Amino acid sequence: MNQSAEVYDKDKARSFTQTMLGIMNGGALSLMMSIGHKTGLFDVMDGEAPATSSEIAERSGLSERYVREWLSAMACGGIIDYNVSDETFQLPAEHAGLLTRRSGPLNLTVPMQQVALLGEVEADIVDAFHSGGGVPYDKFPRFQALMSEQSGNRFDRTLIDHIVPLLGIQQQLEQGIDMADVGCGSGRALSILGSAFPNSRFVGFDVSEDGIAAARQNSSELTNVAFEICDAAQLDPVEEFDVVTTFDAIHDQARPMAVLEGVHRMLRSGGTYLCVEPKASSLLEDNIQDPMAPFMYTVSTMHCMTVSLAYGGEGLGTAWGHQTATEYLTDAGFTDVEITGVRDDRSNNYFISKKP
Ligand SMILES: C[S@@+](CC[C@H](N)C(=O)[O-])C[C@H]1O[C@@H](n2cnc3c(N)ncnc32)[C@H](O)[C@@H]1O
Incomplete structure (x- = not known):
């Protein structure tokens, strides 16, 4: 034997x-x-x-x-x-x-739609396993709509009730500040904030023409909300904003450090950056017991990592984790990075940091 x-x-x-x-x-x-x-x-x-x-x-x-x-x-x-x-x-x-639908962000059939979406690019992903490189955004035609539905459910539930208080900016928003959302997709977060805080100005940036077109359409009634198509690795504004947010929009960047440096540049001194990223450790051994981890690594392989690699990027992946994220934020110039969370959003870490 x-x-x-x-x-x-x-x-x-x-x-x-x-x-x-x-x-x-x-x-x-x-x-x-x-x-x-x-x-x-x-x-x-x-x-x-x-x-x-x-x-x-x-x-x-x-x-x-x-x-x-x-x-x-x-x-x-x-x-x-x-x-x-x-x-x-x-x-x-x-x-x-x-x-x-009444369950909002707890409705698991919304993220479950990703399985069908990822199935559409399976052949391209198999090719990428052989040849390297990645599958670009235009191969995921329904991505912006799905992302908007998924994160929109969360924003509806959390943005005004939990995220604004978490950042302690309610009063500033009422008085009037400048706020930006980088990688804003279909712009749902800024539309919600724009209608709640008419004295503040909101600008969303995204490279996706589909995303920005939807964002402009969804916010057409709001005069204090604007959206620009741009590569977040080449953000122009300098010291124009009091608060900048990125929701799920750093780990899938081709050049995440350039984006974070741009975010730092666009903030005024004393400004706040909220970076929301998937809740994960940078170490596989820490994630292995997480019930959502198989789904997270699958979405990473078939979307987040591959879209970054498609543009010659770093391919950080969905599970780049809080250790690496903290290093990136610190290297980009942010200090006192605090990692926290909000109710009704168990799948994300909230990194809050200040520009000195
Ligand atoms: C996972 S989605 C998140 C969208 C939105 N923040 C949300 O939570 O619904 C990532 C977004 O980053 C955008 N993105 C990716 N690379 C970009 C780049 N180089 N410049 C600007 N936006 C980019 C994508 O178009 C997409 O809208």
């Missing part, structure tokens, strides 16, 4: 078979749950009595045959309850809080 046969652990093999089946079913169900979100099926079942597939199809205005197959997948996956006696389906109240 060779050595590998001697140490072969049958229980471990059996247990891994279950793990593999769980992964396969989870992957399949994440696509179906993304469809459930997009079609509004979870929302029409929210708080409703048990109903047949025909009743649910009628309520949602969807094809019964598809709805029935989707309900079957959801029932087998333990997402929705099935009552065999009258062939009815019900969304349990205990599940609805993670699956419906």
